[in-house]
Amino acid sequence: xxxxxxxxxxxxxxxxxxxxxxxxxxxxxxxxxxxxxxxxxxxxxxxxxxxxxxxxxxxxxxxxxxxxxxxxxxxxxxxxxxxxxxxxxxxxxxxxxxxxxxxxxxxxxxxxxxxxxxxxxxxxxxxxxxxxxxxxxxxxxxxxxxxxxxxxxxxxxxxxxxxxxxxxxxxxxxxxxxxxxxxxxxxxxxxxxxxxxxxxxxxxxxxxxxxxxxxxxxxxxxxxxxxxxxxxxxxxxxxxxxxxxxxxxxxxxxxxxxxxxxxxxxxxxxxxxxxxxxxxxxxxxxxxxxxxxxxxxxxxxxxxxxxxxxxxxxxxxxxxxxxxxxxxxxxxxxxxxxxxxxxxxxxxxxxxxxx
Ligand SMILES: [Fe+2]
Ligand SMILES: [Fe+2]
Numbered sequence: 001x002x003x004x005x006x007x008x009x010x011x012x013x014x015x016x017x018x019x020x021x022x023x024x025x026x027x028x029x030x031x032x033x034x035x036x037x038x039x040x041x042x043x044x045x046x047x048x049x050x051x052x053x054x055x056x057x058x059x060x061x062x063x064x065x066x067x068x069x070x071x072x073x074x075x076x077x078x079x080x081x082x083x084x085x086x087x088x089x090x091x092x093x094x095x096x097x098x099x100x101x102x103x104x105x106x107x108x109x110x111x112x113x114x115x116x117x118x119x120x121x122x123x124x125x126x127x128x129x130x131x132x133x134x135x136x137x138x139x140x141x142x143x144x145x146x147x148x149x150x151x152x153x154x155x156x157x158x159x160x161x162x163x164x165x166x167x168x169x170x171x172x173x174x175x176x177x178x179x180x181x182x183x184x185x186x187x188x189x190x191x192x193x194x195x196x197x198x199x200x201x202x203x204x205x206x207x208x209x210x211x212x213x214x215x216x217x218x219x220x221x222x223x224x225x226x227x228x229x230x231x232x233x234x235x236x237x238x239x240x241x242x243x244x245x246x247x248x249x250x251x252x253x254x255x256x257x258x259x260x261x262x263x264x265x266x267x268x269x270x271x272x273x274x275x276x277x278x279x280x281x282x283x284x285x286x287x288x289x290x291x292x293x294x295x296x297x298x299x300x301x302x303x304x305x306x307x308x309x310x311x312x313x314x315x316x317x318x319x320x321x322x323x324x325x326x327x328x329x330x331x332x333x334x335x336x337x338x339x340x341x342x343x344x345x346x347x348x349x350x351x352x353x354x355x
Contacts, residue, residue, distance in 0.1 A: 028071045045095040045159060055159070058086040058266060062156045084154040087266040089207050091259035094159040097251045101166035106244050108177035116236040117185045123307055124234065127298035129187035131232070132178040134295040136189070138222060139178065141198045142252070143171030145214055149207055163255055170248040177241050184237075193292040197284035204277070208263050212274055213281040215256020216331055223249040224324040225299075231316060232302045253331065260335035275343060282345035321351040 036048040049055065053069035056062070063084055064076040083089050091097075120128070146164035153161050182189050201218055204210035225232075226249060229242025263270060296317065303320070304313020325348050332340045 030071060031069070041099065044099045045162070049095070055090075056086065056156050060084060060086065060154070060156045062154050065155060068156050068158060081152060081154045083149075083152050083207055084156065086157060087263050089153050089157050089160045089259070090262050091160065091163070091255050092262060093254055093258045094163040097255055098159065098162045098166050101163070101170065101248070101251055104247065105169065106173070108173055108180055108241075111244065112177065112180075112240050113236050114180075114184055117238075118235060120185065120234055121306060123301060124305075125185060125187045126190065127301040128185075128234070128238070129182045130190040130294050130298040131302065132182040133189045133191065134193050134292070134298075135178040135222075136175050136182070137193055137198065138218075139171045139175035141202055142214065142219065143168045143175065145202050145204075145210060146171075148202070149210065152207075163251075167252055167255075170252070174245050174248065177245070181238065181241060191294055193295065197281065200281050200284045206277075208259065208270070208274065209277040211256045211259050212277055215252050216260060216335065217278065217281055217328060219249055219252045219256070220328050220331055221324045223253055224327050225320060228320050228323070232299065234302075257331050257335045260332075260337065264336040271337070274337065275340070278340065279343070279345070282348055318351070318354045322354045325349075325351040 031051050031053070034051055036043060036050055039047050051069070056068065061084055062068075063078045063081050065079050066072065066076050119125075146167050150161050150164050150168075153164075155161075179189070197218070201210065201214045204213060223246060226242045226246035229246065230239060233239040233242060260274070264274070299320065300310060300313035300317045301307060302313070303316035304310055325344075329341050329344070332338070
């Protein structure tokens with residue numbers, strides 16, 4: 001379209017009256033010439049944590065959306081981050097776990113040998129479907145919970161935010177793989193759990209409280225179960241499902257243990273407070289521990305191989321509970337909460353007395 005003479009004149013006038021350009025930002029290169037170099041594992045987050053881009057000290061107070069290392073300026077808005085203290089959210093292994101998570105994603109559609117599923121006796125299929133129903137609920141909470149915390153954490157500690165985002169992706173895949181298994185062999189989802197322990201996790205009001213009871217305790221219990229997956233599974237598809245989920249859970253647990261360690265080392269005055277959170281969560285379901293009764297019974301059937309073998313199933317179930325508690329105590333010891341065994345919930349302590 002041709003531009004008429006009046007429009008040309010107007011454009012010329014506006015251009016003549018335009019404000020002088022401000023190119024002062026061109027001189028802001030505070031790290032100009034500093035170059036991040038790939039390491040053995042590529043250009044990971046550790047390789048770009050150089051100079052002012054590295055993690056801040058414990059006293060940083062950044063609550064705006066300024067990216068760590070960017071040049072500060074006035075007028076940058078706050079958008080509701082309130083966890084700005086490093087000890088509130090930090091874990092020394094978050095960068096490593098995030099990079100590993102990105103590299104080790106798998107597909108529930110194509111990495112599980114679904115063709116190895118075969119018809120199972122009805123009671124075994126129902127038991128597996130009940131277990132999958134419970135695990136699907138667990139995985140929803142394990143994704144929803146970190147999802148609540150990402151927008152509360154300062155960008156100064158983006159390593160934790162990235163790790164939590166990778167966890168949400170992992171848990172999304174876990175909930176979908178158990179859902180798929182429930183539907184893939186003619187069974188389907190069974191009854192929802194009435195237990196309240198999952199609500200304790202999502203209701204946590206403090207990040208360290210959430211991490212201790214979700215990452216270390218609940219995901220620890222789930223991990224101990226996944227590691228006994230060879231005994232629960234009836235075919236290669238189920239074994240692979242447990243193995244791949246266990247690989248992901250190791251990262252979630254690893255974050256939680258190292259976060260707790262960091263907090264206890266930097267804010268030792270929080271020890272009693274953290275014990276109190278665990279007192280509450282260990283006691284969340286006094287009748288059946290971690291599981292609702294349906295889930296406990298489904299595991300007993302699966303571990304024993306059917307209703308006629310309940311004794312053997314029960315013994316193996318108790319061995320699983322014992323393993324869960326032993327590994328839980330071990331992880332807390334690694335985190336520095338080595339006095340936990342002395343004040344553990346009595347029901348949990350009973351598990352340790354199982355032969
Ligand atoms: Fe999970
Ligand atoms: Fe997890």
